[in-house]
Amino acid sequence: MARVVVDVMLKPEILDPQGQAVQRALPRLGFEGISDVRQGKRFELEVEGPVDGSALARIRELAETFLANTVIEDFTVKVRETDGTERAVAGTDIPSEGAPA
Amino acid sequence: MTTRIGVVTFPGSLDDSDARRAIGLAGGDPVALWHRDKDLHQVDAVVLPGGFSYGDYLRCGAIARFSPVMATVIEQAKAGMPVLGICNGFQVLCESHLLPGALTRNDHLHFVCRDQRLRVESADTAWTSDYERGQEITVPLKNGEGGYVADERTLDELEAEGRVVFRYLDGNPNGSRRDIAGITNEAGNVVGLMPHPEHAVEALTGPTTDGLGFFTSAVKKLVTS
Numbered sequence: 156m157a158r159v160v161v162d163v164m165l166k167p168e169i170l171d172p173q174g175q176a177v178q179r180a181l182p183r184l185g186f187e188g189i190s191d192v193r194q195g196k197r198f199e200l201e202v203e204g205p206v207d208g209s210a211l212a213r214i215r216e217l218a219e220t221f222l223a224n225t226v227i228e229d230f231t232v233k234v235r236e237t238d239g240t241e242r243a244v245a246g247t248d249i250p251s252e253g254a255p256a
Numbered sequence: 257m258t259t260r261i262g263v264v265t266f267p268g269s270l271d272d273s274d275a276r277r278a279i280g281l282a283g284g285d286p287v288a289l290w291h292r293d294k295d296l297h298q299v300d301a302v303v304l305p306g307g308f309s310y311g312d313y314l315r316c317g318a319i320a321r322f323s324p325v326m327a328t329v330i331e332q333a334k335a336g337m338p339v340l341g342i343c344n345g346f347q348v349l350c351e352s353h354l355l356p357g358a359l360t361r362n363d364h365l366h367f368v369c370r371d372q373r374l375r376v377e378s379a380d381t382a383w384t385s386d387y388e389r390g391q392e393i394t395v396p397l398k399n400g401e402g403g404y405v406a407d408e409r410t411l412d413e414l415e416a417e418g419r420v421v422f423r424y425l426d427g428n429p430n431g432s433r434r435d436i437a438g439i440t441n442e443a444g445n446v447v448g449l450m451p452h453p454e455h456a457v458e459a460l461t462g463p464t465t466d467g468l469g470f471f472t473s474a475v476k477k478l479v480t481s
Contacts, residue, residue, distance in 0.1 A: 165360075169405060170431065172365050221322070224315055224351065226358040227405060 157206040159214055160233045160241055163223045164195035198222055206234055215245040223247075258285040259478040261471070262299035264329070266291040266320050270307035271342065271454055278454040279303070282471030291323040300478045301338035301382070302329050304345025306398075306452055316359060316401050317347030326352060338382035338474050339446045343399055346438070346448030355439055355448050356414070357406030362399070363431025371463040372397035372451050373425040374437050378418050381444040382477050386469040393466035395456040397429055402450040404432035404439075414439055422449050 165171050171193050178192035198218075202210055215232055223230035231246035243249060261284045263275045276286035287299050291309075296302065309320035320326065326348070333339045333354050341349040349355045362368060373394050376387040387393070406414070411433055414420050422438035430450070438449025453467025 169360065170363055170403075172361055172363050172431075176365055221318065222314070224318065224358055226350075226356075227360060 157202045158235045159200045159202055159206060159211070160235060161198040161200065161214070161218045161222050162195060162231045162233070163198070163218075163228050164193060164230075166227055166229055169227045196222075211244055218245075258283070259301070259475045260285045260287050260297075260299045261301045261303060261474060262287045262289040262296055263303045263305055264289045264291060264325055265305075266307070266309035266323065268308040268311055269305050269344070271452065272305040272307070274452075275303045275305045275342070275454040278457045278467065278471050279475075281457050282468055282475050284471060284475045289325055291320070291325050294324045294328050296325075296328050296332065301340070301474050302332070303454075304329075304339065304341040304348050305454070306343030306345060309344055309348065312344075312401075315347075315351065317344060317349075317351040320344075320348045321351040330354060333441075333446050336443060336445050338477065340383050340470060340474070341446075341448035342452055342454060343402070343450055346450055347401070349446060349448040354446050355441060356410050357404055357439070359401050359450070360403045360405050360431075361401045362403055362429075367398070367400040368402065368429045369396070369398040370429070371395070372429060372437075374422045374451060375425055376421070377423055378421045378440065378444075380418065381421055381440045381447050381473075383447040383470045383473050384421060385477060386473040392425065393456075393469075394464045395451045395453050395467045396463065397451040399430065399450050402430040402432065404436045404450070406433065411436075417442065421447055422451070 174192040174194040181189050218230045229247040233241040233243050261279045263272050265272045279286040347359045376391045379387050379389050419440050421440050424435045424437045428435050440447045453470040456462035456464050456467035
């Protein structure tokens with residue numbers, strides 16, 4: 156079965172106190188040289204049937220209306236290829252197919 | 257005829273019984289509503305209570321927004337029915353896009369639980385007409401994700417249109433932009449706030465009875481309308 160990945164991150168201008176807390180803990184653990192940490196969410200969706208244009212359009216809608224709150228979060232939809240690489244196909248910064256430029 | 261005000265119970269709601277009690281003390285007729293029931297049972301107004309609906313999984317209020325009852329609440333709210341969202345209820349209203357912006361994790365990462373002084377910035381909503389603009393009230397505040405955020409344009413719009421309804425006094429408890437504790441929609445029938453007026457309606461159990469005015473405002477408005 157095909158797998159589609161949706162990554163959700165807080166928009167850059169939104170404060171991420173959890174990421175900051177992780178970043179501040181790093182020197183205590185002996186990890187130096189990390190100046191910033193942003194924490195996000197990753198959703199892995201098992202898709203029944205082919206991952207074609209209409210399946211991806213539905214997943215884009217799912218990501219935009221439910222998995223991410225686009226008031227504060229950006230999202231990226233990626234298709235995992237058979238070799239394990241992930242290819243971004245839709246997202247906050249990627250115009251959807253057929254949408255006006 | 258008494259005013260029927262519904263209170264929705266989601267799985268994980270905590271303050272639904274306190275909200276119903278507050279409605280009764282204000283002279284209204286509290287009606288328990290269930291998240292899976294689309295029927296609002298002829299209520300005149302709805303309160304979305306505090307708690308952790310659906311465990312706050314994904315984001316606070318994100319799953320509650322798609323519950324059967326919310327489909328009807330959203331439709332009725334757009335038609336002018338008074339809706340009050342308290343704490344988790346405020347988060348549900350933002351996720352539903354009935355109110356702009358979003359609630360994010362408190363900037364200091366701690367859960368806050370304290371009596372909170374607020375300034376009433378608008379008495380022109382369905383839920384605040386029994387207050388006066390500029391009045392200061394104290395009600396409990398308890399949340400982990402109460403930081404109100406919206407883009408600058410939205411914040412400016414809210415300010416310009418008098419839609420900031422409550423502001424925090426004595427220090428910002430959660431990093432909310434412009435000390436915003438509660439807002440309303442353009443029509444003034446939908447109000448959301450993080451603090452809990454339903455916990456401040458009786459001298460025995462609350463720090464004050466300052467919260468009662470929310471519920472008497474709605475009861476009076478609906479009786480006269």
